[in-house]
Amino acid sequence: MSPILFWAFSALMLAFGVSVILNRDPVASALSLVASFLCLAALFVGLDAFFIGVIQVLVYAGAVMVLFLFIIMLLDLKAEKRRSFNKFALLGGAAVTALFVAGLLKVISAFPAGAKPFPALGVASVDDVRQVGLAIFTRFNLPFQTVGVLVLVASIGVIVLSRRQLK
Amino acid sequence: MAYTVRRPNLTFWEKLYLPNIVAGLAITFNHLKKMLKGETKVVMQYPEEKWDAQLPEYYRGAPTLVTDEHGRERCVSCQLCEFICPPRAIKITPGSLPTDSKFAKVEKAPQAFDIDMSRCIYCGLCEEVCPEQAIYLRKDYAVTGESRADMVHHKAKLYELGGSMPGLVHKWNPDK
Amino acid sequence: MDFLNDIPWMLIAASIAKTLFLIFGVVLPIVSYTVYAERRVSALIQDRLGPNRTGFPISLFGFEKDLQLFLGGLGQPIADAVKFLLKEEFTPAHVNKFYFWLAPVLAMVPALSTLAVLPFGNYLFGQKMVVADVNVGILYVFAIASIGVYGIVLAGWSSNSKYPFLGSIRASSQMISYELSLGLSAVPVLLIIGNLNLSQAIQYQIENGWLLLPFTDGNLTLRELLLWIPVLISFIIFTISMFAETNRLPFDLPESETELVAGYHTEYSAMKFALFFLGEYAAMIAGSSVIVVLFLGGWHIPFLPINTLESSTTPAGIALGFLHITAFFAKVVGILLFFIWVRWTLPRFRFDQLMKLGWLYLFEIALVNIFITAAILALVK
Numbered sequence: 001m002s003p004i005l006f007w008a009f010s011a012l013m014l015a016f017g018v019s020v021i022l023n024r025d026p027v028a029s030a031l032s033l034v035a036s037f038l039c040l041a042a043l044f045v046g047l048d049a050f051f052i053g054v055i056q057v058l059v060y061a062g063a064v065m066v067l068f069l070f071i072i073m074l075l076d077l078k079a080e081k082r083r084s085f086n087k088f089a090l091l092g093g094a095a096v097t098a099l100f101v102a103g104l105l106k107v108i109s110a111f112p113a114g115a116k117p118f119p120a121l122g123v124a125s126v127d128d129v130r131q132v133g134l135a136i137f138t139r140f141n142l143p144f145q146t147v148g149v150l151v152l153v154a155s156i157g158v159i160v161l162s163r164r165q166l167k
Numbered sequence: 168m169a170y171t172v173r174r175p176n177l178t179f180w181e182k183l184y185l186p187n188i189v190a191g192l193a194i195t196f197n198h199l200k201k202m203l204k205g206e207t208k209v210v211m212q213y214p215e216e217k218w219d220a221q222l223p224e225y226y227r228g229a230p231t232l233v234t235d236e237h238g239r240e241r242c243v244s245c246q247l248c249e250f251i252c253p254p255r256a257i258k259i260t261p262g263s264l265p266t267d268s269k270f271a272k273v274e275k276a277p278q279a280f281d282i283d284m285s286r287c288i289y290c291g292l293c294e295e296v297c298p299e300q301a302i303y304l305r306k307d308y309a310v311t312g313e314s315r316a317d318m319v320h321h322k323a324k325l326y327e328l329g330g331s332m333p334g335l336v337h338k339w340n341p342d343k
Numbered sequence: 344m345d346f347l348n349d350i351p352w353m354l355i356a357a358s359i360a361k362t363l364f365l366i367f368g369v370v371l372p373i374v375s376y377t378v379y380a381e382r383r384v385s386a387l388i389q390d391r392l393g394p395n396r397t398g399f400p401i402s403l404f405g406f407e408k409d410l411q412l413f414l415g416g417l418g419q420p421i422a423d424a425v426k427f428l429l430k431e432e433f434t435p436a437h438v439n440k441f442y443f444w445l446a447p448v449l450a451m452v453p454a455l456s457t458l459a460v461l462p463f464g465n466y467l468f469g470q471k472m473v474v475a476d477v478n479v480g481i482l483y484v485f486a487i488a489s490i491g492v493y494g495i496v497l498a499g500w501s502s503n504s505k506y507p508f509l510g511s512i513r514a515s516s517q518m519i520s521y522e523l524s525l526g527l528s529a530v531p532v533l534l535i536i537g538n539l540n541l542s543q544a545i546q547y548q549i550e551n552g553w554l555l556l557p558f559t560d561g562n563l564t565l566r567e568l569l570l571w572i573p574v575l576i577s578f579i580i581f582t583i584s585m586f587a588e589t590n591r592l593p594f595d596l597p598e599s600e601t602e603l604v605a606g607y608h609t610e611y612s613a614m615k616f617a618l619f620f621l622g623e624y625a626a627m628i629a630g631s632s633v634i635v636v637l638f639l640g641g642w643h644i645p646f647l648p649i650n651t652l653e654s655s656t657t658p659a660g661i662a663l664g665f666l667h668i669t670a671f672f673a674k675v676v677g678i679l680l681f682f683i684w685v686r687w688t689l690p691r692f693r694f695d696q697l698m699k700l701g702w703l704y705l706f707e708i709a710l711v712n713i714f715i716t717a718a719i720l721a722l723v724k
């Protein structure tokens with residue numbers, strides 16, 4: 001991937017990420033998140049991981065965020081726009097961020113391999129879709145099935161809960 | 168009282184819905200085919216084909232002024248039509264008849280009579296209200312012009328369009 | 344400036360050339376003439392004539408009469424475009440301006456970006472006739488199609504008025520529901536082809552016959568005959584879902600004129616409205632192209648030789664290359680006409696019927712269909 005593209009998309013992604021937090025309007029935040037997802041997908045594509053990139057768009061930008069937006073619009077959160085920044089929350093957030101960055105720096109500095117540049121990847125010779133499929137259905141079959149059951153239970157739970165409310 | 172319409176019991180074939188869609192498609196396709204082959208003839212190509220001959224007597228086209236069987240103008244400029252016209256399309260300047268006229272002392276006639284056809288809504292109220300049966304909606308429907316001024320029918324034009332209407336009102340007729 | 348040398352300029356130039364050809368040379372003209380076809384076909388179906396008089400306005404350049412070609416009315420799209428450009432660009436005071444202006448763009452762009460992965464022809468001038476031959480082609484199409492809903496949702500929301508808002512709410516729930524059956528109904532095809540790349544899908548159909556018409560390779564095996572059943576089912580479901588995804592009647596609930604004025608684009612006028620309008624038709628073209636690629640053999644013409652990379656620069660190869668491109672778009676236009684035909688046949692669904700159809704029937708049938716296909720593929724060799 002050309003370094004220009006990498007920097008451009010990373011910068012865009014971070015900018016949109018910041019705008020998710022700074023925007024007072026929930027719809028604007030949600031849309032910034034979508035844009036950020038799209039830039040992330042572009043980064044994946046730059047790494048020749050087309051499958052992950054496209055799934056990123058399909059699942060997050062295309063389905064999850066549409067539902068989010070749907071709910072936000074239905075709720076019509078006017079109060080959210082008027083709310084000002086809470087000092088304590090800001091302080092707390094800053095503290096957590098500082099802690100996280102400190103931890104990250106500590107780990108990286110203690111990890112010698114992290115200081116060396118990664119050797120350049122060869123051109124992908126295998127189909128990444130096939131690779132993902134094989135990994136899921138052979139090595140990670142049990143976790144995959146378990147997650148499937150978990151999601152099924154969750155969706156049945158939702159149906160049961162919403163049914164009861166109807167009465 | 169509300170009453171319930173029973174839904175028809177559909178057979179499996181009907182519930183499948185797709186066969187009925189195909190049937191519907193066949194119907195529309197038949198219409199398309201007949202149109203393409205020129206078998207259906209519904210539409211009239213307006214400027215080339217016209218329907219003027221079939222226009223009924225009561226057709227409400229452009230309002231016009233008419234003369235009676237002696238060629239005299241019927242309008243006495245009473246301005247009732249000007250008053251009733253909903254969009255105020257009519258503008259009348261009353262005037263008198265020429266002094267040498269036999270009826271100069273008896274009646275009046277409009278000096279100017281303008282109908283703004285860009286305003287007229289062809290309601291026919293002017294025809295309805297006129298006590299002299301001087302204004303009629305005739306069969307002209309293609310009223311065109313390139314400016315607003317073009318769309319105003321002046322008195323001369325109104326008489327030209329109206330022509331004469333041998334009439335029911337006989338008070339001008341000395342024999343009656 | 345080391346990295347400048349790394350950039351494959353030739354590739355970029357070829358891609359740009361192909362994109363420009365595809366968008367301005369083919370798709371936008373097809374879009375504008377689809378609108379014209381829509382009006383003419385709907386008129387003919389209803390025993391009317393439709394726009395049949397607008398000629399090419401050469402009288403503007405001093406000629407006596409406008410140029411009337413055989414049917415007349417062929418200048419209508421030009422007149423429409425001029426009208427859209429010259430009309431007043433009105434932005435109501437109560438809208439959310441930024442999103443109001445953003446929405447039409449978001450409606451148009453995804454529809455056009457879908458075209459990037461569609462192989463619209465074989466080799467020509469030593470180039471493969473596809474802008475980006477990625478290995479997840481079909482997933483890319485679904486992903487971009489799912490982005491397309493943002494234009495509609497934002498349009499409805501930013502208009503700040505009731506009917507557009509209802510339209511956009513409908514659009515988002517409809518899209519999410521039908522994306523499922525759309526994706527699931529494509530799975531049997533992908534199972535048979537064994538690849539997500541759209542060029543490979545066409546390659547498979549060249550070797551084994553079109554999926555919907557398995558005899559186009561000259562022979563018909565038992566396996567193909569058995570597979571034909573699930574393929575037919577998935578074709579029907581795919582097409583129905585495509586109608587819903589592109590908001591075409593009988594599923595045009597987001598804009599249903601009879602209930603919601605004009606749905607999500609009620610507040611739009613002039614070119615902003617035109618972008619929605621064109622975006623809808625561009626999405627239709629993209630959808631039909633996917634149907635053509637997956638089920639109808641893409642650009643392939645049965646029993647005709649096929650260009651290789653080398654032969655595509657010879658005169659015969661060039662002719663053949665153009666023939667294949669024409670074949671592809673001829674098939675697309677065929678599907679578009681079918682879209683139009685259906686639109687003027689069926690009445691609109693009610694919203695609960697739409698949801699019921701999507702979730703209770705199409706979704707389940709598509710799921711079962713996957714198992715049937717897998718069973719046939721595993722059992723019949």
Ligand code: SF4
Pocket residue numbers: 241242243244245246247248249259296297298299300301302
């Ligand atoms: S046309 Fe009839 S109503 Fe009108 S001014 Fe003349 S006489 Fe009166």
Ligand code: SF4
Pocket residue numbers: 230248251252253254255256257282286287288289290291292293294
């Ligand atoms: S037809 Fe109606 S609108 Fe026209 S001039 Fe007469 S009264 Fe006025």
